[in-house]
Amino acid sequence: MALSDEELDRYARHIVLPQIGGAGQLRLKAARVAVVGAGGIGAGAIPSLTGAGVGHLTIIDDDRVEISNLQRQPLYASDQVGERKVDLAARYVGKRNPHVECRTVPDRIEAENVDAILSGHDLILDGTDNFSTRLLVSDSAVKLGIPLISAAAQQFQGQVALFRGRPCYRCFVGDAFDADDCDTCAELGVLGALTGTMGNFAALLVIRAIVGLGSGDAGVLHLFNGLTLDWRKIRIAADPGCRACGSISS
Ligand SMILES: [Zn+2]
Numbered sequence: 001m002a003l004s005d006e007e008l009d010r011y012a013r014h015i016v017l018p019q020i021g022g023a024g025q026l027r028l029k030a031a032r033v034a035v036v037g038a039g040g041i042g043a044g045a046i047p048s049l050t051g052a053g054v055g056h057l058t059i060i061d062d063d064r065v066e067i068s069n070l071q072r073q074p075l076y077a078s079d080q081v082g083e084r085k086v087d088l089a090a091r092y093v094g095k096r097n098p099h100v101e102c103r104t105v106p107d108r109i110e111a112e113n114v115d116a117i118l119s120g121h122d123l124i125l126d127g128t129d130n131f132s133t134r135l136l137v138s139d140s141a142v143k144l145g146i147p148l149i150s151a152a153a154q155q156f157q158g159q160v161a162l163f164r165g166r167p168c169y170r171c172f173v174g175d176a177f178d179a180d181d182c183d184t185c186a187e188l189g190v191l192g193a194l195t196g197t198m199g200n201f202a203a204l205l206v207i208r209a210i211v212g213l214g215s216g217d218a219g220v221l222h223l224f225n226g227l228t229l230d231w232r233k234i235r236i237a238a239d240p241g242c243r244a245c246g247s248i249s250s
Contacts, residue, residue, distance in 0.1 A: 001026055007099060011053055024211035029055040029099070031210045034121040036060045036109060036137050038085040040190065041127025041151045043073040044199020045206070046089055049125075050096045052207050057093060060105040060117060061085045072192030109133050114140040123209060125149045125202055131177030138169035139244045147209060147218070151202035153190050156226035158198035162205050164218040166245040167238035172221065175243070194226045 003011070003025060014020045014028075031054050035042050038061040049057060063085050065076045075092050076085065086104035093102040105117055109128070114136050118124055124146055126137045134150060141148035142165060150169050151160040163169055201222065208214035223232040240246065 001030065003029070007053070010097075010099075014052070019213055020211050025053060027210050027212070028053045028207065031123065032056040032058070032121045033206060033210075034058045034060065034118055034124045036118075036124065036126045036133070037128040038073075038075070038089045039063070039069065039127060039129060040072045040153060040192070040195025041199040041202060042089070042125075043075040044196040045125055045127065045151070045203040046075060046093065046199075047096070048200055048203035049206060050093045050100050052203075053097060053099055054206070054210070055099065056101045056103070058103045058105060058117075058121065059086050059089045059093075060107065060109065061089075062106055062108040072190065072195045074196065109136055111136060115144065118146065119144050121146055123147050123149065123206055125151070125206055127151050127199060127202065131173060135170055135173070135177060138163065142166075142168050142170075142244045142248070149202050149205045149209075151198050153195045153198045155188055156191055156194065158194050158201075158224040158226065159221055160198055160202050160205060161219070161221040161236065162209060162214065162217045166242075166248040167219050167236045168242065168245040170244040171239040171242045172236050174239075191226050194224075197226075198224065 011025050014025050015022055033054050035046060038059050065081050065083055065085055067081050069076060075089050080088055084106055086106050090102045090104050093100050118140050124141050126134055126148060128134055138148055148163045205217060219236050221234045221236050
């Protein structure tokens with residue numbers, strides 16, 4: 001695999017960085033990333049992943065655009081209310097960067113389909129807005145051995161973490177939320193710019209992981225407070241009894 005002259009031009013600001021270079025750009029081109037959720041987080045991440053030349057994107061979402069999404073989801077426009085988000089996201093990706101192969105899955109993630117949808121990817125970025133789906137995605141990522149970047153935003157609080165096996169997202173939140181769609185942003189509200197910030201930060205972690213910059217990133221939770229503007233880093237402890245990753249040696 002090589003980069004064409006057009007790609008060398010397109011990615012010139014990456015290639016000149018010694019930490020990325022042509023080799024890193026080829027790793028991005030070869031990478032297969034699944035983006036679960038094309039809402040606030042996904043719409044914040046997809047532009048950076050597309051621009052960076054991540055070669056294969058799978059976008060998974062069963063929602064259609066609602067007028068209340070437009071406060072925070074820059075992939076969609078007012079005249080697109082009612083259209084499927086994955087179709088619009090794929091159209092954006094194709095127009096922005098024809099070197100990105102974009103596959104869409106207009107289904108809701110369920111226990112029955114999650115492994116089939118996520119297998120074959122190098123990385124998963126989860127930006128869904130409920131605990132039951134996030135835990136399904138995390139358990140599947142652990143089982144399939146695929147690194148997971150999990151991102152969320154609510155009210156003025158954002159969080160992003162990269163998980164590689166153990167500890168996992170379930171170690172972090174526990175087992176209480178499997179069946180419970182509690183605390184979604186529809187009920188509690190969210191600052192629109194915050195979802196974009198956290199989604200873009202999640203894309204940064206994806207790109208770091210692909211080009212090999214993120215060796216120390218796993219198991220660290222990044223918390224951002226949109227009221228005080230403080231960033232905090234917390235190392236997540238592995239739960240010895242975790243039923244997803246408990247059998248993996250850390
Ligand atoms: Zn775990």
